[in-house]
Amino acid sequence: MRKEKILRLAKGFRGRAKNCFRIAINRVEKALQYQYRDRKAKKREARKLWIQQINAATRQHGVIYSQFMHTLAKDNIKLDRKTLSDLAINEPHSFKALVDRVKFMRGPNGIE
Amino acid sequence: MKGATMRARPCATPAVGTQRSPSIRPGAPALRSQRSGATGSHVCRASAAAGEVKWVGNRRKLDLNRNYYPKQEDTDTQKKVWYVIDAEGKTLGRLATLASNYLRGKHLPTFTPSMDTGGYVVVVNADKVAVTGRKENDKMYYYHRVHRPGTMKTETLSELRQRVPERIVERAVKGMLPKGRLGNTLFTHLKVYAGSEHPHEAQTPVDITSLIDRKPKDADLAAVRAAVGLE
Numbered sequence: 218m219r220k221e222k223i224l225r226l227a228k229g230f231r232g233r234a235k236n237c238f239r240i241a242i243n244r245v246e247k248a249l250q251y252q253y254r255d256r257k258a259k260k261r262e263a264r265k266l267w268i269q270q271i272n273a274a275t276r277q278h279g280v281i282y283s284q285f286m287h288t289l290a291k292d293n294i295k296l297d298r299k300t301l302s303d304l305a306i307n308e309p310h311s312f313k314a315l316v317d318r319v320k321f322m323r324g325p326n327g328i329e
Numbered sequence: 330m331k332g333a334t335m336r337a338r339p340c341a342t343p344a345v346g347t348q349r350s351p352s353i354r355p356g357a358p359a360l361r362s363q364r365s366g367a368t369g370s371h372v373c374r375a376s377a378a379a380g381e382v383k384w385v386g387n388r389r390k391l392d393l394n395r396n397y398y399p400k401q402e403d404t405d406t407q408k409k410v411w412y413v414i415d416a417e418g419k420t421l422g423r424l425a426t427l428a429s430n431y432l433r434g435k436h437l438p439t440f441t442p443s444m445d446t447g448g449y450v451v452v453v454n455a456d457k458v459a460v461t462g463r464k465e466n467d468k469m470y471y472y473h474r475v476h477r478p479g480t481m482k483t484e485t486l487s488e489l490r491q492r493v494p495e496r497i498v499e500r501a502v503k504g505m506l507p508k509g510r511l512g513n514t515l516f517t518h519l520k521v522y523a524g525s526e527h528p529h530e531a532q533t534p535v536d537i538t539s540l541i542d543r544k545p546k547d548a549d550l551a552a553v554r555a556a557v558g559l560e
Binding site for chain 2: 263266267269270271273274275276277278279280281299302303305306307309
């Protein structure tokens with residue numbers, strides 16, 4: 218029963234680890250540890266990616282990420298990075314409107 | 330991760346303007362936003378790439394937890410944009426940074442580290458690339474023909490420039506690309522030529538030489554947008 222359960226979790230593993238219980242149990246335990254660790258890491262990785270995507274999008278309009286986020290915060294625009302990267306990819310004109318707002322707030326002299 | 334106190338729904342913000350925005354990803358279909366006012370709920374994205382609509386009982390549930398992930402066709406070599414950089418007189422590292430960013434696709438908001446969404450980069454006049462300080466005679470390149478102790482060969486940048494000038498730029502860019510299978514593939518998208526001619530005229534590469542070492546506020550926005558493929 219237990220062996221069946223473990224071997225089911227070992228699908229796709231390399232070599233004997235997918236078929237032989239005594240080898241599989243070690244790899245499965247490791248895999249579960251990695252899953253636990255990476256559920257927490259996934260949130261960090263996602264945020265990292267959003268920031269890189271927002272940075273690329275704002276630089277297309279002549280603003281850099283740090284200034285963009287700072288000005289948004291000061292302007293009390295509480296959009297989170299997930300939404301911002303989503304806008305930058307799927308709604309580029311809306312994102313441009315945000316960047317224009319940032320440029321306006323930073324002053325008509327241009328971007329500092 | 331900061332959660333928005335008021336979740337911004339793109340369709341519901343009239344101030345942001347029309348949602349009929351063409352996609353900026355080259356080759357991707359135009360995206361549409363739809364509003365279904367009758368049910369009171371919104372379907373803000375019609376593209377499968379953006380997020381699927383889940384049916385929960387009778388109610389439509391907008392799945393805001395799905396982020397963009399490129400599809401196989403977004404890595405299609407036929408759709409990749411070609412760029413050209415004229416290396417004459419340009420500083421080696423700064424040129425290499427620009428090349429590696431465009432190879433990786435970091436200039437695009439659809440950047441994904443696990444997939445190849447970047448473009449091709451052609452570097453011409455690579456033999457005339459410049460270095461500052463005393464690097465011309467002091468920068469050493471090491472290599473082994475046979476990986477045994479005592480068989481390491483060294484040469485300076487000036488010597489390498491005599492021998493195989495393309496390798497200077499290639500080495501610099503390769504060091505800035507990720508290491509691994511994907512990085513190796515990206516490196517094959519870099520084409521370096523010692524002279525001022527290159528055989529890729531048919532791909533009409535976009536000139537991005539002016540973007541070397543340019544801060545976003547100083548960069549010519551028209552050139553940036555042309556490089557990405559925007560109007």
